[in-house]
Amino acid sequence: xxYKYKLVxxxxxxVVLAGCxxxxxxxxxxxxxxxxxxxxxxxxxxxPADAQSSQVSDYAIPAVEVQGELGPAVDIRPPQxxxxxxxxxxxVKHEDGVTLVLLKPEELSKVWTLTQKLIAEQNISLRSxxxxxxxxxxxxxxxxDEDHEIGSRYxxxxxxxxxxxxxQISLIGWREAGVEQPVSLDNKERYSTLMTNLVVAxxxxxxxxxxxxxxxxxxxxIPISMGQDRSGxxxxxxxxxxxxxxERLPDVLGSLGFTVDGRxxxxxxxxxxxxxxxxEFWTEIGTRPIALDNSSYNIxxxxxxxxxxxxxxxxxxxxxxxxxxESLAPVLAAAIDRANNS
Numbered sequence: 001x002x003y004k005y006k007l008v009x010x011x012x013x014x015v016v017l018a019g020c021x022x023x024x025x026x027x028x029x030x031x032x033x034x035x036x037x038x039x040x041x042x043x044x045x046x047x048p049a050d051a052q053s054s055q056v057s058d059y060a061i062p063a064v065e066v067q068g069e070l071g072p073a074v075d076i077r078p079p080q081x082x083x084x085x086x087x088x089x090x091x092v093k094h095e096d097g098v099t100l101v102l103l104k105p106e107e108l109s110k111v112w113t114l115t116q117k118l119i120a121e122q123n124i125s126l127r128s129x130x131x132x133x134x135x136x137x138x139x140x141x142x143x144x145d146e147d148h149e150i151g152s153r154y155x156x157x158x159x160x161x162x163x164x165x166x167x168q169i170s171l172i173g174w175r176e177a178g179v180e181q182p183v184s185l186d187n188k189e190r191y192s193t194l195m196t197n198l199v200v201a202x203x204x205x206x207x208x209x210x211x212x213x214x215x216x217x218x219x220x221x222i223p224i225s226m227g228q229d230r231s232g233x234x235x236x237x238x239x240x241x242x243x244x245x246x247e248r249l250p251d252v253l254g255s256l257g258f259t260v261d262g263r264x265x266x267x268x269x270x271x272x273x274x275x276x277x278x279x280e281f282w283t284e285i286g287t288r289p290i291a292l293d294n295s296s297y298n299i300x301x302x303x304x305x306x307x308x309x310x311x312x313x314x315x316x317x318x319x320x321x322x323x324x325x326e327s328l329a330p331v332l333a334a335a336i337d338r339a340n341n342s
Contacts, residue, residue: 037070080193085204086111095185097155097170097192100200108165112158114203133157138173141191148177152191169196212247221340222248224333226326229302229309234322236310236329242268242303249301252335256290257281268301285334291327292320 047053082091088103102108115134119126125137134156141150153173159166171188174181222245227237238245246268250260253272262271275294282289295314302309312320312328 034070080190080197082193083197083200083204085200093189093193095188097168097188098196099166099168100196102165102167105160105165108158108160108167111167111199111203114206115156115199118199118202127153132159135172138175139195141194146176150191151175151178152187152195154192154195169199171195211243214244222333222336224329224336226329227309229311233311233319234325235302236325236332237304238308238310238332239306240308241306242301242308245308246301248336249299252332252339253299255335255339256331261296268303270299270301272297272299285331285338287331287334288327290331291324 082093082098082100084091086100086102086107089107090101092099092101100111102111119134119136124139126134127137128135136154136156138151138153141152143150151174152171155168155170155172157168159168169192171183171192174183174187174191223239225237225239227235229235240248246265249270250263253260253270257275257277258272259275260270260272263269273296274290274292276289276292292312297320298313298315298317300311300313302311310332312325314320
């Protein structure tokens with residue numbers, strides 16, 4: 001779904017669904033007819049006068065009133081899922097909305113402060129506010145799945161009682177095209193989750209930005225040397241933790257003639273293209289040129305605790321020569337030292 005909203009949070013992925021036909025109703029409804037709504041009611045079974053009925057209860061369907069929508073009113077959209085971007089947090093969905101259970105009081109305080117910052121940045125009015133509860137005025141959404149502009153109001157509250165740190169968002173008001181309507185359970189679940197994801201995504205971005213700043217402070221001096229991996233193959237060893245070196249590496253590579261084409265942090269891979277700088281650059285940096293052809297390569301980082309291993313393969317997965325790695329090690333060290341002194 002592609003949402004346009006007043007409350008903007010970087011990092012939320014927008015998923016565009018392509019249907020067979022346009023129109024918000026077609027995005028919400030099953031792509032079939034609803035002839036079953038015309039099914040005739042069941043009639044009593046009249047037995048012949050000389051017949052005796054025989055019944056078993058094995059397959060008896062209880063006579064209960066089932067609440068739910070029928071036909072085109074059935075919403076086929078998949079349920080929204082809360083983004084798991086706060087380490088150690090747990091999500092609880094209930095009739096009132098969404099609750100995040102956080103590990104530490106410090107995390108709860110950071111999420112609450114971030115929520116207040118978001119509300120202020122987007123000029124969202126508050127109808128009421130206390131130390132632990134906020135009730136917003138109308139927030140507008142334009143969603144390709146809806147027929148009209150949506151308005152929603154929220155109750156946001158936090159609690160740190162009984163050793164449980166909870167943050168809850170509940171949808172308490174709903175309107176379509178400016179007309180207030182009752183809040184359905186489906187809309188409460190969907191739009192409470194959506195608002196929660198905006199806050200969670202902004203929290204994740206904030207943590208990443210802070211980690212990047214910490215990395216810049218920590219990575220002042222990184223000793224670089226040659227070593228071997230567990231298989232005995234040559235690798236470069238950077239004496240810095242993986243998460244610290246990962247944040248610094250793109251800038252270092254960029255200063256040496258590498259272009260970063262793609263990265264995967266969980267796998268430790270960096271796809272690069274290399275074009276060797278001119279002779280003046282190597283004279284200025286004080287090292288010999290890197291013994292690599294102008295081509296594309298894959299850099300593999302390994303987490304060794306307080307150290308990070310670096311190996312390089314070509315596009316066919318073949319490791320580069322030991323000579324190439326040995327030529328790169330002093331260049332990395334010089335580039336880091338140069339960046340620290342600039």
